[in-house]
Amino acid sequence: MTEQPIRREAVSDQLFTLLRDRILTGTLAAGAPMTAERELAAEFGVNRHAVREAVKRLQQARLVEVSHGGRTRVLDWRRTAGLDLAVQLARATGSPTHDLRRDVLEMRASIGADAARLCAARCSRETASEIVGAAAGYVGCGPDLAELAAADVAWWRLVVEGSGNLAYLLAFNTLVDGSLTAGEVPTDLRAAELLDIEGHVRLAALIATHDEDGAEAAARALLARSVPTAPIAPEHEGGQA
Amino acid sequence: MTEQPIRREAVSDQLFTLLRDRILTGTLAAGAPMTAERELAAEFGVNRHAVREAVKRLQQARLVEVSHGGRTRVLDWRRTAGLDLAVQLARATGSPTHDLRRDVLEMRASIGADAARLCAARCSRETASEIVGAAAGYVGCGPDLAELAAADVAWWRLVVEGSGNLAYLLAFNTLVDGSLTAGEVPTDLRAAELLDIEGHVRLAALIATHDEDGAEAAARALLARSVPTAPIAPEHEGGQA
DNA sequence: CGCCCAATCTGGTCCAACCAGTTGACCAGA
DNA sequence: TCTGGTCAACTGGTTGGACCAGATTGGGCG
Structure with missing residues (x-):
């Protein structure tokens, strides 16, 4: 039956x-x-x-x-x-919908900022120039948000790889494959970040000059554009108990 | 026999x-x-x-x-x-040598600091007092590092849960179950952090008072104690400055 | 030459049986 | 009564063989 x-x-x-x-x-x-x-x-x-x-x-x-x-x-x-379950949570039938999207973007912002800092501190000259080059190429991407999103992911992968932190790289894979490209996070919600071409170029330059603090701050500012700015609604008793 | x-x-x-x-x-x-x-x-x-x-x-x-x-x-x-593989990498026979331990601690520091900030911003009053209470109990833990480590993990779980970020919670599970308690990271390397009882209490107080910036800074300082301060030189490929 | 089809690779599913631990009811002996 | 052991009935673990279904390949025919 x-x-x-x-x-x-x-x-x-x-x-x-x-x-x-x-x-x-x-x-x-x-x-x-x-x-x-x-x-x-x-x-x-x-x-x-x-x-x-x-x-x-x-x-x-x-x-x-x-x-x-x-x-x-x-x-x-x-x-x-583990974290990989987050992907499955997003796709689960009884979609939790909830703040999982926000959660993923928050984590991405935190990881991305630290990865940028580490990348500025540790990446080789070749990697740095590659990142700068990719950022320059990012400028040429059409106004299509999907195309920009793909280029954005590819560019960030370079940064995360340049950070030399394998845990960040694996977490990046989970977040990207699971919730970003999988359509869990609509690209139009990230338009502000994706269209900030100048922000990408500037961050690349800061990494190339090994400016750790600058890179971290720039990355944080860039990534924060996509994080829902918690329109308050601080759940007093709601969240976890 | x-x-x-x-x-x-x-x-x-x-x-x-x-x-x-x-x-x-x-x-x-x-x-x-x-x-x-x-x-x-x-x-x-x-x-x-x-x-x-x-x-x-x-x-x-x-x-x-x-x-x-x-x-x-x-x-x-x-x-x-995905990130869950990091655990397996650590246990893999042909251990990749790579400083996976450092990577995990770095990620933990990044996630933990942001979780502390979010917890200060969003956690309920009940959760806050629970965290303060747990920190007070942390004081009573014996000098045994293993015991301290267990209490530390349990305390941080409260903070991460209080942050309301499910992605952080799942990543925390991966990092803890995989590389912290699994003996991948010897507790003696984290002695400075684990023995910083005052740091735990102070952070708990900052969370309870919803001091986001203060909590983040305190958490970052606390967690940084266990992150290897890059004794390895950045692998520049030589050449021009 | 180019298309089509069939042999034959690959993974996917099924059936039926048995091996190997765990549990708990049951009964003999101290 | 309590202790200890046996044994039946679960549970998951493994095996063998058979067959279904999709992909690949190569030869034959138009």
Whole structure:
């Protein structure tokens, strides 16, 4: 029963999405034992291996804890899940919508500013000139926001790589692939930042001159243009409790 | 007798680790097609299902790209992998040597400072008092660094949660579970920070009084104590000044 | 030469069985 | 009564083989 419309998406992927959403929405409460693999297979009319592949992914995402012989338990994803889950949160069916978009942009601003500072401090001369060159090329990008967004991402990648910080680079991948290019953040909301060609060029110059403080400040100013300026509404009791 | 470590790691997990390391070390070059599932199964003398579970995890980690009918391709993890991979990088057999430890601490400092600022700006009165209380309890922690480290993590979790930024919270999980508590960063290297009880208390007070700038500065100062101050010279490629 | 199709690669799914830990009910003995 | 051990019934882990489905390739035919 409960035969859903079978899309052309892999069965195990559909299962993963379904189970993930059940966990994220609390349908499967944290700490509770998860439905047994055989039972899930029967419930959805699929093979147990498909279930296992889905569960394996849940395990890797640290949404569940599997133990041989014992039952698979649901974990508290807010305590265990990693940044990569943010992407999935954005795409989850019961879209949290919430401030995840703002959160991602805030994190991007924080990481980007520090990456710019580190890049100014540590990047090689070749990298610096490459960044300056890319910024110059950024000027030539058409008024198309999508095109600008792509160039912006490519340019920032150079900066983050130049920072020499691998953690920043990996986090950058997560944020970009997950929430920026994936259309989670509409480009028109970032128009102010993307159209600030001069800001890009100036930042590139500051990096090239190894002006750490200047680069950080410029990056922060540039990136802040896309961060929703919290139209107040400071949730007194709303947020977390 | 003396079969001390009854290491019974699942076959698929061993396979995942092995293939992951092959990719991270470049043995399996980016862009190259990966060995076929049937071939891998034969090579390691395991069932194909086990191979599939391992590949499924590689796919989720964005280390490979799987296409039905076509060959599974190895991706350039530096461009596609997410922050969660940082953990795995640290544990990877052929440890990339790279100062991943420094990178993680830098990122922690950046995220932590901004989280403190946001927490001061947005956290509820209840959360603020909870943070102050936890800081007061931090004072009572014994001189044991491990105990201090645990309390430190728990305290910072409150701050990050109070910031209301889900991306920060998830990144915090990744950094903590992956590189801090996992022993990747020896606690003695963080002694200066962990023993700065006063710094914790002061930061808590600043958050409670909604002093954004003060909280950010205090957090940055506190966290900076654990960041290696770049003993390595910036790798300039020589040449002109 | 260029198109089309079929053999044959690849991954995706299924069935059925068995291995290996965990749990808890149950019963014999101290 | 309490302790200890056995055993059945779960749970996840692994195996084998078969088949479905999409992609690739190369040869044959127009």
